[in-house]
Amino acid sequence: MxxxxxxxxxxxxxxxxxxxxxxxxxxxxxxxxxxxxxxxxxxxxxxxxxxxxxxQSTDTAVSSVFTKMKGQGYTNVSGNEKVWDVADYVFPPQGDSSFVVMTNYIVTEGQRMGRCPELKGKHNCSTDADCEEGSFKRQMTGVCANRTKTCEVLAWCPVEDDHNIPDPPLLMSAENYTLFIKNSVTFPLFDVTRSNLVEGINSSYIGKCLHDPEDAPLCPIFRLGDIVKLSGFNFETIARVGGAIGIVVDWTCNFDLHLKHCKPKYTFHGLYGNPAETDKAKASVGYNFRYARHYMENSVQKRTLYKVFGIRVDIIVQSLARKFDIIPTLTAIxxxxxxxxxxxxxxxxxxxxxxxxxxxxxxxxxxxxxxxxxxxxxxxxxxxxxxxxxxxxxxxxxx
Structure with a gap:
């Protein structure tokens, strides 16, 4: 053995x-x-x-985006002149990477909580029996208003009438607003931090530049009308009922080269909301939301309701960095x-x-x-x- x-x-x-x-x-x-x-x-x-x-080995970035809008708008509705600044037409106002710029609106002033008839054409009735209390989207009182022949509701009165959207848009001046984007990225694997304010982009340059894909591709100041145009939309069309646009900041970097060659590239994409689309099956186009400004008048709480149509801007950062690494090289061989x-x-x-x-x-x-x-x-x-x-x-x- x-x-x-x-x-x-x-x-x-x-x-x-x-x-x-x-x-x-x-x-x-x-x-x-x-x-x-x-x-x-x-x-x-x-x-x-x-x-x-x-x-090469690869890494994606940890990103931070800061935005700032500039510009003033002017409206004159039935002789009521108003100047709109950033605090009025940007939602939310904190400088997020996703925000809305108001381009059109419907205002309902002097609303107070009470009982009032629905708009004509909505919840028509002939007797109180046609108005079942507590039914439909609004809180019905069970009363049929004789004057309008519509059901009475418990709501903010007078109720909003949003059938007629202003055309042309009330804030066509938004086309000349400017957007400043400040973006910082960090690639943890390579211990590299970059900003879109790259070499040569200083305060004097920013003060006079305006982004252009050919002449000024690195300028971080964007005209809203140019953003809409580059995304494939018509400004007046999208401003009337709103829509959404994506601004992609692309960081594709090769760290085998000098760090100065790592620069952002901006592209623009229309996401949704073009009313001129031929797809008639869409249930909804545009982008809108409501907000209210509350105040007290003669010890009575009232509000001014705005139905806002605007351009939603989403800033999306995508990144991919590469650098020579012996391990993936040997693995590939x-x-x-x-x-x-x-x-x-x-x-x-x-x-x-x-x-x-x-x-x-x-x-x-x-x-x-x-x-x-x-x-x-x-x-x-x-x-x-x-x-x-x-x-x-x-x-x-x-x-």
Missing amino acids: KNKIANALSDFFYEYETPRQVLVRNRRVGVVCRLIQLGVLVYIIGWVFIYEKGY GSGVGIFGVATVVCDLVLLYLLPKREFYKHMKFKNTNTYAKDPDSEAGSIETELSKVRDSYMYVLD
């Missing part, structure tokens, strides 16, 4: 096995092999290393070397199963051995294997 274990350990530590190689001279098989190897080489170099940058084995597998299949001389190639590739067992009563009691001698390290098989 000890001898068997010792022999096994000796065979394991002191013997080396090498695969047998057979050199086959066959034009068809040789061409197939080289074409497969060429394809693998093109894949490794072209796709893995050049296109996918397999020799190792994977490529392994794929080269595909050529051997395919060529073996062609040799052993498709060519006319496949039996001859099988005989050359596989060497059979004859084995027989000794007398079981012998001292060794082992199986002796007779191996045929290898004539040459490489055998040349002629086509």
